[in-house]
Amino acid sequence: VSLQQFSALTEVLFRFLTEPKEVERFLTQLSDFATMNKISLGPLKNIVKSILLVPNGALKRNLSSEQVRADFIALGLSEEKASYFAEQWKVNSPTLTRLAVGQTLMINQLIDMEWKFGVTAGSSELEKVGSIFLQLKLVIKKGSQMENVYIELTLPQFYSFLHEMERVKTSLESFS
Amino acid sequence: QLVSALHNLTRHVVYCSLTRAEDILSLFPENFHQNLKNLLTKIILENISAWRNEAQASQISLPRLVDMDWRVDIKMSSDSISRMAVPTCLLQLKIQEDVALCGNSPVVSALTVELSKETLDTMLEGLGRIRDQLSAVANK
Numbered sequence: 001v002s003l004q005q006f007s008a009l010t011e012v013l014f015r016f017l018t019e020p021k022e023v024e025r026f027l028t029q030l031s032d033f034a035t036m037n038k039i040s041l042g043p044l045k046n047i048v049k050s051i052l053l054v055p056n057g058a059l060k061r062n063l064s065s066e067q068v069r070a071d072f073i074a075l076g077l078s079e080e081k082a083s084y085f086a087e088q089w090k091v092n093s094p095t096l097t098r099l100a101v102g103q104t105l106m107i108n109q110l111i112d113m114e115w116k117f118g119v120t121a122g123s124s125e126l127e128k129v130g131s132i133f134l135q136l137k138l139v140i141k142k143g144s145q146m147e148n149v150y151i152e153l154t155l156p157q158f159y160s161f162l163h164e165m166e167r168v169k170t171s172l173e174s175f176s
Numbered sequence: 177q178l179v180s181a182l183h184n185l186t187r188h189v190v191y192c193s194l195t196r197a198e199d200i201l202s203l204f205p206e207n208f209h210q211n212l213k214n215l216l217t218k219i220i221l222e223n224i225s226a227w228r229n230e231a232q233a234s235q236i237s238l239p240r241l242v243d244m245d246w247r248v249d250i251k252m253s254s255d256s257i258s259r260m261a262v263p264t265c266l267l268q269l270k271i272q273e274d275v276a277l278c279g280n281s282p283v284v285s286a287l288t289v290e291l292s293k294e295t296l297d298t299m300l301e302g303l304g305r306i307r308d309q310l311s312a313v314a315n316k
Contacts, residue, residue, distance in 0.1 A: 062259045100257040107266070107290045113302055117310065125191060125231040132313075134306065135238055140289055149287060151271055152238040155310070162303045164246060168265050169300060171248045172293050175263040 005037050006081045010088050013048065017055055018095045055089060059100050065090040111146065112139040134158050189220055190227045197221060236274060242284060243270040265291045 012033060016026035030048065034041045054075075058068050069086035073079060117134040131154075138149045153161065185203065194200050200217045244267065251262040266288060273283045291299065 060256065060258055062257070097257065097260070101251075101254075101260055101262055103256045104251060104254040104260075104262070106264075106292070108288055110267075110289045110291050110295050110299070113299055115302065115306055117306065120235070123231070123235045125187070125235060131232060132310075133237070138289065140287075149271075150238045151269065152240045157241055158303075158306070158310075161241075161244060162300075162307060164244065165296065165300055165303060168246050168248065168267075168291075169296055172263045172265060172296060175248065175250060175261075176293065 003080055003084070005033075007084055009033060009048075010085055013051060013055075014088050014092050017052070018092055018099070020099065055096065058089065059093075059096055065093075106141075109141045110138060111141050113137070114139075185216075186220060186223075186227065189224060190231060193228070195221075195224065239271045239273050241269060242272045244268065263293065265293075265296055267291060 012026065012029045015029075016022065030044065031041055033039075034044050054068065054071055057063075058071070063071070065086040068089045069082045072082035072085055077085075114137040115134060117132060120131050120133060134153045134155070134157075136151045136153065138151070140147050140149060188194075188203070189200055192199075194203075197217050200220055201213060204213045204216075246265060246267045249264050249266060251260060251264055253259060267290075268286055268288045270284055270286050273285070
C-alpha cells in the first residue's frame with residue numbers, strides 16, 4: 001500500500017473515530033477506497049479492524065503520539081506511515097478524548113428540564129388561595145431508559161435552589 | 177353532633193376566609209347564647225391563620241421538594257479513558273409524595289441526579305429565565 005493510499009485510508013479511519021455514529025458513511029467510504037485501489041473489501045475490513053484497535057488502546061492508556069508511532073512500527077508498519085498516523089493521532093486526540101469522556105459512566109444523568117409556574121386559585125379547603133407555585137419536570141436517564149420526575153417548589157424553595165446551583169457552578173469552574 | 181357542627185363551622189370560616197368578627201358572628205343563629213358566640217368567635221379568629229396555613233400545606237399537589245444536597249466530584253479514570261480530571265456534580269433531591277395521598281405517614285424519596293458542567297450551565301440559564309419571568313409577573 002503506497003503512502004498516498006495509506007493517508008487516504010487514515011483519513012477515513014479518523015473521520016469515523018471522531019464521529020462514531022456515522023457507521024454507514026464509514027462503510028461506504030471503505031468500499032469506495034477498496035474499489036479505487038483495487039483491493040478486495042474483505043481483507044481490507046480485517047486490516048482496518050486491527051488498525052482501529054491501536055487508537056482505542058491508545059486512548060485507554062493515554063498514550064502520546066510518540067508511543068502510538070512506536071506501537072505501529074513494532075506492528076510492522078513502515079516509519080513513514082507510522083509517523084503520518086501518529087501525526088493524525090495528535091491532531092485528533094482532543095476530539096477523541098472528549099468523546100471517550102462523554103462515554104464515561106454517568107449516574108441518573110439529567111437530560112432535560114421543563115417548567116411552568118402558576119397560581120393556585122382555590123382548593124376544596126380554601127376558596128381563594130392565590131399562592132404561586134413552580135412545577136419542574138426533570139427528564140432523567142436511568143440506565144437506558146428515560147424517566148420523568150415532576151416536582152413542585154414554593155417560591156422561597158426556588159430561590160434557594162437557584163442560589164445553590166450557582167454555588168455548584170462556581171465550584172465546578174474552580175476545578176476545570 | 178356538637179363536634180361535627182363545630183367542625184363544619186370552622187371549615188366554612190377557613191374556606192371563605194372570613195377574617196372579621198362580624199362575618200363570623202353573623203353565621204350563628206339568632207337566639208344563640210351571646211357570650212358563647214363571642215367566645216367561639218374569638219377562638220376561631222385566633223386560630224384562623226394557623227388553620228389556613230395548614231390547609232394550604234396539605235392541599236393536593238405534585239410531589240414536593242423538601243430538601244436538596246449537592247456535591248462536586250472529579251472523575252479521574254474510567255473504562256474508556258484511563259486518565260482525566262473531569263468535574264461533575266451530584267445533586268440529591270428529597271421529594272415528598274402528594275401529602276393528601278399519604279395522610280399521616282408521608283413518603284419521602286431521595287433522587288440523585290448527575291449533571292455535567294454543560295448541563296448545569298443550561299439548567300442555570302433556565303432557572304435564570306424563571307427568575308426573570310417571576311419578577312415580571314410580580315411587577316405587574
